[in-house]
Structures are given as C-alpha cells and as structure tokens.
Amino acid sequence: MSIGNANSPEEERPSTDDRSEDRIVERSVEGPSIGTALKKARIVAGLTVDEVSSTTRVRIPIVHAIEDDDFTRCGGDVYARGHIRTLARAVGLDPEPLVEAYDAAHGGRPAPTPAAPMFEAERIRERQRPNWTAAMVAAIVAVIGFVGFTAFSGGDENGKRPVAEGTASPKPAPKQAGKPAASPTPKAPKPEPSDSxxxxxxxxxxxxxxxxxxxxxxxxxxxxxxxxxxxxxxxxxxxxxxxxxxxxxxxxxxxxxxxxxxxxxxxxxxxxxxxxxxxxxxxxxxxxxxxxxx
Incomplete structure (x- = not known):
C-alpha cells in the first residue's frame, strides 16, 4: 500500500510568484546609487555630459566622477552636496533624497554651529580687520603737515642756523617801507574720508x-x-x-x-x-x- 507524499518536492519548492516577489523587494530596498540615478535621469532627459556641465558650470571630469559614485574630486563634503543638488535639478530629480543618501554613506551631515559663537567670531574678525580708510587719511594728513612745516621753516638763500639752547632768539629784521608783508602760504584743505x-x-x-x-x-x-x-x-x-x-x-x-x-x-x-x-x-x-x- 502506497502512502501519499505529504511533502512532495513540488510542494517544498517555492512558487514562481514568491521568487519574483522576493527579487522585486530586494531591488526596491537597495535602489540605484547616487551616480547611477543621476546618469539615468540625464539620459532620460536627453542631455549629454557636456550639456549638463555647460548648464551647471560643474566641470566635465567632476560630472563623470559623480556619475561613477566617485566624490573625491569634489573637494570635500560641502562641495559634493552642492554638486549633487545642482546636477539633480539640471536633470529633473529631487536633490534632497540624494543628499540624504550621500550623508548616510559619509557619516551624516555635521552638526550646525551655534549662532552665538558664529556672531562672536564675526565680531572678532571685524575688530581684527585693518581700517584702511583711517590709515589712508592719517598718511595724507602726515604728508600735508610735513609739506606745510617745510614751507614755513624753509630758510632763505643764506640759510638759517639753529639757535643754541639758552641763547636769545634773533630778532626779525625791521620791515622795509613800501613793501607789503608776504602773505603766508595757505594750507591745503584736509581730504574728507570716504565710507570705504x-x-x-x-x-x-x-x-x-x-x-x-x-x-x-x-x-x-x-x-x-x-x-x-x-x-x-x-x-x-x-x-x-x-x-x-x-x-x-x-x-x-x-x-x-x-x-x-x-x-x-x-x-x-x-x-x-x-x-x-x-x-x-x-x-x-x-x-x-x-x-x-x-
């Protein structure tokens, strides 16, 4: 007497529908890489790498590298995120999921810097910046003062000798009648400093x-x-x-x-x-x- 096969090979073997469903789930979980998604979207949009580079101003070697998931040529995480956003918009993709995928693969986005230290650092930089306007005005005033001092203290043809300390200053020569006194040389006006x-x-x-x-x-x-x-x-x-x-x-x-x-x-x-x-x-x-x- 034969006993029916309760566990026949056909019953143990998974159905074709189950296997296809497993493959679909696995593919949807993995998904395409960042570079693959950008490249496929570019091809669907009918754009070449040269056209994308001309539109986004991202250089051609960097576009090729990103489509190959090589972000070492971007110059850092900040530039890589910026290039991903720019290329995604150029080919009609939402850039945020791609940027989030990049952050997840590269240690996450750095924590934002608190506002107060940023403002304090900005104030320190403002104090450390040289005041070129004030320096220019001071230099001009010094030159004008030197010229004025030289004009008033310049000697006559015979020259003036310095008076020794402790001696009486020489008296000025009496004015000659009929000759008007020489008017002092007017000082040049001081320049007004500009705003910047x-x-x-x-x-x-x-x-x-x-x-x-x-x-x-x-x-x-x-x-x-x-x-x-x-x-x-x-x-x-x-x-x-x-x-x-x-x-x-x-x-x-x-x-x-x-x-x-x-x-x-x-x-x-x-x-x-x-x-x-x-x-x-x-x-x-x-x-x-x-x-x-x-």
Whole structure:
C-alpha cells in the first residue's frame, strides 16, 4: 500500500510568484546609487555630459566622477552636496533624497554651529580687520603737515642756523617801507574720508571684490563676452577683484563662505554654507543680484 507524499518536492519548492516577489523587494530596498540615478535621469532627459556641465558650470571630469559614485574630486563634503543638488535639478530629480543618501554613506551631515559663537567670531574678525580708510587719511594728513612745516621753516638763500639752547632768539629784521608783508602760504584743505576704501571704484566699470571669510570656496568669474577671468579655489582669507565695462558673471561653490562687494557696496545676501550661487552684476548695481538656484 502506497502512502501519499505529504511533502512532495513540488510542494517544498517555492512558487514562481514568491521568487519574483522576493527579487522585486530586494531591488526596491537597495535602489540605484547616487551616480547611477543621476546618469539615468540625464539620459532620460536627453542631455549629454557636456550639456549638463555647460548648464551647471560643474566641470566635465567632476560630472563623470559623480556619475561613477566617485566624490573625491569634489573637494570635500560641502562641495559634493552642492554638486549633487545642482546636477539633480539640471536633470529633473529631487536633490534632497540624494543628499540624504550621500550623508548616510559619509557619516551624516555635521552638526550646525551655534549662532552665538558664529556672531562672536564675526565680531572678532571685524575688530581684527585693518581700517584702511583711517590709515589712508592719517598718511595724507602726515604728508600735508610735513609739506606745510617745510614751507614755513624753509630758510632763505643764506640759510638759517639753529639757535643754541639758552641763547636769545634773533630778532626779525625791521620791515622795509613800501613793501607789503608776504602773505603766508595757505594750507591745503584736509581730504574728507570716504565710507570705504573700496568705494573709490571707477563708476564706468563693474568692480566685484570677493573675499573667502569663513572658509575656502571654488569660484568662477566671466566678463560680459563670456571670457573666463578666473576658475579655481579661493583659500580662506584670500581676495579676488574682477572688473569689466558692462557685467561680471559669478558662480560661487560655497556662497556662505564668501563676502561680496560690488561697486564699493557690500552685498548682504544670506547665503547658506555649501550653497551654490550664480550671480550677475552690472554698473548699476548693487542690487540684490540675479541669484539662481544653486
């Protein structure tokens, strides 16, 4: 008498539907990498790497490296997050999930610095900055004083000898009748100090001064013809000045680390750390600037 197979191989073998469901779950959990997601979205959008680089101002080798999940060429976590945001927006993706994935894979986002120490550090920097306006005025006054002293104490053709200490001063010669007394040389008026040493920028040019105050930042600057004036990293404490007769186009890799003066006036936009900004300024600025998404 045969006994039915209670546990036949066919019953022990998982069904085809169960196996396919397991594969779908595993794929959805893993998901594509950051570089793969950006590359697929770029291809779907019909864009080449050159077109993405031209639109975002992110250099071609860096775009290739990010699409290969190599972030070592970005120059640090702050720049990597900024590039991810910029490339994601260019290919039509939401950048925040990609940035969160980057933070999760690289130790998380650093804790924000408390506001009070930041303001205190800013006050210390303000006190430490040299007052060039006061120094210029002091130098001009010293030169004027020296010239005036030389004019009044200059000797005649025979020269004046210094009077020895303790002796009587020589009496001035009596005035000759019919000759008017010589009038003293008028002193030159003291110059009025300007609001800022940068305010002396020529009005017929666009003058932009960038200073990396709180950290280093990659910057790019072009004139109105699109000619590249500078493309590189501005170290902390370093400044760059750009001029053009019509306009200056800027790209700031970390706008929160840079202070900006346009035509002698400070631009007080509240840029965040790691924020990429694209700005254009003309001779009529300062205005708030044409800030684009970064």
């Amino acid at each position: 040493a940068i305010a002396a920028a020529p009005k017929d040019l666009v003058t932009v001064v960038l200073t990396a105050d709180t950290g280093e930042s990659w910057i790019s600057a072009k004139d109105h013809n699109g000619r590249l004036l500078f493309d590189g990293t501005l170290a902390q404490g370093e400044s760059k000045t750009f001029t053009d007769k019509e306009s200056i186009d800027l790209v700031l890799g970390d706008a929160g680390a840079v202070s900006l003066f346009v035509n002698g006036k400070e631009i007080k936009d509240t840029f965040q750390a790691g924020q990429v900004e694209r700005l254009t300024y003309t001779k009529d600025d300062p205005r708030q600037g044409q800030a684009q998404a970064g």
